[in-house]
Amino acid sequence: MAQPLKLGVAGLGNVGAALVAQLARERELLAARCGRAIEVVAVCARNKGKDRGLDLKKMKWFADPVALARDPGIDVFVELIGGAGDPARAAVKAALAAGKSVVTANKALLAKQGVQLAMLAEKNGVALNFEAAAAAAIPIVKTLREGLAGNRVARIYGILNGTCNYILTKMEQEQLPFADCLKEAQRLGYAEADPSFDIEGHDTAQKLSILASLAFGSKVDERAIYVEGISSIQPADLAAADELGYRVKLLGVAVRTPQGIEQRVHPTMLRKDSSIAQVMGVTNAVTVDAEGLNPLTLVGPGAGGMATASAVLSDIADIARGLKVAPFGRPAARLATVRKAPMQRHEGGYYIRLLARDRPGTAATIAKRLAEQKISLESIVQRHPKGEPVGEGKAGAVPVILITYATSEDAVRKALAAVGRDRVISGSPQVIRIEKN
Ligand SMILES: NC(=O)c1ccc[n+]([C@@H]2O[C@H](COP(=O)([O-])OP(=O)(O)OC[C@H]3O[C@@H](n4cnc5c(N)ncnc54)[C@H](OP(=O)(O)O)[C@@H]3O)[C@@H](O)[C@H]2O)c1
Numbered sequence: 001m002a003q004p005l006k007l008g009v010a011g012l013g014n015v016g017a018a019l020v021a022q023l024a025r026e027r028e029l030l031a032a033r034c035g036r037a038i039e040v041v042a043v044c045a046r047n048k049g050k051d052r053g054l055d056l057k058k059m060k061w062f063a064d065p066v067a068l069a070r071d072p073g074i075d076v077f078v079e080l081i082g083g084a085g086d087p088a089r090a091a092v093k094a095a096l097a098a099g100k101s102v103v104t105a106n107k108a109l110l111a112k113q114g115v116q117l118a119m120l121a122e123k124n125g126v127a128l129n130f131e132a133a134a135a136a137a138i139p140i141v142k143t144l145r146e147g148l149a150g151n152r153v154a155r156i157y158g159i160l161n162g163t164c165n166y167i168l169t170k171m172e173q174e175q176l177p178f179a180d181c182l183k184e185a186q187r188l189g190y191a192e193a194d195p196s197f198d199i200e201g202h203d204t205a206q207k208l209s210i211l212a213s214l215a216f217g218s219k220v221d222e223r224a225i226y227v228e229g230i231s232s233i234q235p236a237d238l239a240a241a242d243e244l245g246y247r248v249k250l251l252g253v254a255v256r257t258p259q260g261i262e263q264r265v266h267p268t269m270l271r272k273d274s275s276i277a278q279v280m281g282v283t284n285a286v287t288v289d290a291e292g293l294n295p296l297t298l299v300g301p302g303a304g305g306m307a308t309a310s311a312v313l314s315d316i317a318d319i320a321r322g323l324k325v326a327p328f329g330r331p332a333a334r335l336a337t338v339r340k341a342p343m344q345r346h347e348g349g350y351y352i353r354l355l356a357r358d359r360p361g362t363a364a365t366i367a368k369r370l371a372e373q374k375i376s377l378e379s380i381v382q383r384h385p386k387g388e389p390v391g392e393g394k395a396g397a398v399p400v401i402l403i404t405y406a407t408s409e410d411a412v413r414k415a416l417a418a419v420g421r422d423r424v425i426s427g428s429p430q431v432i433r434i435e436k437n
Contacts, residue, residue, distance in 0.1 A: 002035060002036040003036065004037035004039045005034075005036055005037070005076060005316070005320045006039055006041045006073060006074050006076070007023075007038065007039065007040045007041065007042075007077075007078055007316065008040075008042040008043070008044070008062075008068045008069070008073075008074035008076070008077050008078065009042070009043045009044070009078045009080065010043070010044040010045075010065040010068055010069070010077065010078065010079050010080060010081055010087075010088075010091055011044070011045060011065075011078075011079065011080030011082065012050075012054070012080075013045075013080065013305075014304070014305035015080045015105055015132070015305050015308045015309055015312065016045070016080040017054060017305065018305035018306045018308070018309035019078070019080065019309040019312050020043070020054050020056075021053070021309075022306070022309050022310070022313060023038060023040055023313070024054075024055070026313075030313075030317060030320070033317065034317050034320035034321050035320075035321065036320055038316060038317075040059055041059060041060060041073055041074060042059055042060040042061075042062060042068055042071055042073060042074055043056055043059045043061060043062070043068075044062040044063065044064070044065050044068045048061055048063070060073065064087070065079070065081060065087045065088070065091035066087060066090050066091045068091070069092070069095035069098065069100070070094050070098050074100060075100060075101070075319075076100060076101045076102070076319055077091065077092070077101070077102050077103075078102075078104070078312065078316065079091060079092050079102060079103070079104040079105075079109075080104070080106075081106075082105075082106055082108065083108055083109070084106075084108040084109050084111070084112045084113070088104075088109055089113065092109065092117060093117070093120060096117065096120040096121050096124055096126060096128065097120065099124050099125070100126060101121075101126040101127040101128070101129070101319050101324075102117075102121065102127070102128050102129070103127075103130070103312055103319070104128075104129075104130050104133065105130065105132035105133050105136075105308055105311070106130070106133060107130075107133040107134060107203075107207050107210060108206055110133050110210050111205075111207075111209045111210060111222040114210065114213065114219075114220035114328065115219045115220055115332055115335060117327070118326070118327040118332035118335075119332040119333065121327055122326065122327075122331060122332055126324075127315075127318070127319050127323075127324045127325075127327075128327040129315030129316075129318060129319065129327070130315070130327070131311040131314055131315050132309075132311035132312045132315070133210055134160065134207040134208075134210045134211050135158065135160055135284045135286055135298075135300075135302045136300075136301060136304065136307045136308040136310075137300050137301045137302070137307035137308065137310050137311055138284055138285075138286060138298045138300045138301075138302060139298070139311070139314065140211060140286045140298055141214060142314070143288070143296070143298065144211065144214040144215050144288065144329065145325060145328070146325065148290055148296075149329070151290035151291060151292060151293060152291045153215040153216065153256070153288060153289070153290045154255065154256055154289045154290065154291060155253065155255040155256070155288075155289040156211055156212065156215045156255075156286065156288050156289070157251050157252065157253040157254070157255075157286070157287055157435065157437075158208075158211075158251065158252055158276070158285055158287060159249055159250065159276060159279055159284050159285045159286075159302075160203070160204045160208065160286070160302065161198050161201075161204045161207075161250060161302070162281075162283065162301075162302050162303050163185055163190050163191045163192075163195065163199065163203075163282070164198060164199060164204070164229075164230050164250040165249065165250065165279065165281065165282060165283065165284070166181075166185050166188075166190050166191075166281050166282045167181040167182055167185055167191075167199070167230065168233065168249060168250065168267075169280045169281050170184060170185075171233070171238055172235075172242065172248070175239065176235065177235060178231060178233060182195060199229050199230055200227070200229035200231065201228055201229040201230070201250060201265040201266065202227060204227075204250060204252040204265045205222055205225045205252065205265045208225060208252030208253075208263060209221060209222040209224075209263070211252070211254065211286070212261060212263050212338075213328050213335065214328055214329050215254060215288070216254065216256065216261050216336075216338075217328075217330055217334070217336055218261055218336045218337070218338045219335045219337055219338060221340075224261070224263050225252075225263040225264065225265060226263070226265070226266070227264075227265045227266070228264075228265065228266035228267065229250070229267075230250050230267050232430065233248060233267055233432075234430070236353065236399065237351075237353060237432060240351070240353065240401050241269055241351070241432075242272075244351075244379070244381070244401075244403060245272055245273075246272060246351070246434070247270055247272050247277040248267050248269055248270075248432060249268055249276065250265070250266070250267055251265070251267075251268040251270075251276075251435060252264075252265045253265075253268070253435065257341045257345075259339070259341040259342065259345055260338070261338055261339065261340070261341060262341035262343075262346060263338075263340075263341075264343065264346070266432075266433060267432050267433075268432065268434070269349075269351050269432050269433070269434045269435070270434075270435055270437055271437060274437040275287065275295075275297040275299075276297060276437065279299055282301075282302070282303065283299060283301065283302065284299070284301070284303075285298065285299040285300075286298050344408070344409050344413070345410065346408065346409040346433070347406055347407065347409075348406055348407075348433055348435065348436065349378065349403065349404055349405060349406055349407075349434035350402075350404045350407065350431060350433060350434060351401065351402070351403055351430075351433075351434060352401070352403075352404070352416070352429055352431055353399060353400070353401050353402075353429065353430040354366070354399070354400045354402070354419070354425045354429045355398070355399055355400075355425055355426040355427055356397065356398050356424060356425055357397055357423075357424050357426060358396045358398050359396070365419070366400070366419055366425075369416075369418040369422065370402075370404075370415050372415065372418070373407070373411035373412070373414050373415040374407070375404050375407045375411055375412065375415055376404065376405045376407075377403065377404055377405070378403045378405050379402075379403045380401070380402055380403075381400070381401040382399075382400050382401075397425075397426045403434070412431060416429050416431070
């Protein structure tokens with residue numbers, strides 16, 4: 001058998017500890033599958049004295065991840081510290097520069113520095129693998145990079161944040177407000193004490209930026225993404241969606257349009273019978289529309305130590321087997337600069353919930369403003385959604401739900417601004433984009 005593959009693992013938290021445990025548990029299986037043993041020879045974390053339930057006696061301990069990354073005793077540097085800055089960034093760069101392959105689960109680092117790191121890996125002839133960085137255990141990176149190497153992708157969209165999907169599922173199933181469901185998610189450990197990164201859509205955006213690069217051969221560019229979170233969603237929206245045959249999900253969507261690659265993260269209405277609308281709770285899912293194929297949907301755990309370690313392990317196994325592909329599926333120098341499709345030119349159907357003032361002429365005014373922007377309506381619902389108090393406490397206001405045919409973001413924004421100026425509605429309208437599927 002060939003020489004063992006020697007790993008240095010930096011970060012022994014949720015993912016790192018699960019990885020070291022699974023490598024020990026599946027030692028023989030991995031050796032049989034890869035044709036060589038895989039050994040953790042060195043580790044690094046902040047607190048040496050912490051009990052992690054692991055036997056680390058035979059492993060060299062490093063307090064400094066950069067020193068571990070440069071250690072001549074390792075073949076592969078596994079970065080499981082996290083964060084876009086140092087020490088993760090410095091350690092990954094040091095490992096690549098020292099000619100060592102890197103495996104990482106760090107979406108923040110890849111979203112910010114993916115292209116530079118891929119160039120460094122290619123220059124040094126080593127692998128940079130990151131299956132766990134988007135949707136953890138779902139093998140979407142390999143699907144896009146290898147499984148669909150010969151297919152042109154038209155669109156990729158997915159539920160990439162389990163916290164948001166848990167909250168929306170609970171809001172829908174138990175008709176509870178957002179704040180109550182967020183608290184429950186925090187109690188169960190699904191949401192961070194500061195949940196804003198997840199619920200405002202930024203976590204989804206980082207993952208989407210990586211997937212869009214793989215799907216469209218463009219440079220990873222988190223800044224090209226339009227981002228809107230779920231905190232404004234109300235039970236009334238979910239109940240109305242249900243009545244109309246839809247379900248609301250926080251989606252990351254990247255789609256090829258005549259204007260360029262449109263990348264967006266926002267609450268989205270999907271037909272209830274679509275595969276992705278069935279995905280409930282903390283589970284993640286990604287659908288790829290590729291030419292010549294029916295849509296391909298992958299569903300599975302998008303977080304958790306074991307689930308993430310499973311993806312990290314698959315990347316390590318690739319290196320042990322001698323497999324190496326360009327990190328983003330083509331030489332980094334040939335990744336195109338993203339032509340960002342402006343959000344105002346997004347086209348699709350819209351759900352609009354208004355609190356219309358209950359007085360003569362209101363309906364005509366709203367209809368006129370929509371017509372001015374050439375917006376046609378597929379349906380109008382004026383009755384109160386299930387369980388909703390009349391007028392949400394606002395005397396003399398009637399909830400009106402409009403579903404539009406395909407129109408542009410710009411037209412919807414202009415029509416609603418005009419309706420606002422006409423003073424025929426109370427508060428701000430709720431707008432949710434409808435994704436065709
Ligand atoms: N958890 C998930 O479900 C999940 C899913 C997908 C991707 N990921 C990604 O996986 C990576 C790790 O996540 P995690 O949940 O395992 O994080 P974590 O539980 O917070 O673990 C981080 C580890 O890094 C160590 N560390 C932090 N700063 C360090 C420093 N300056 N020097 C040396 N070690 C340092 C910590 O040491 P101590 O233990 O001594 O504090 C800890 O062992 C992140 O990039 C994350 O985005 C996680």
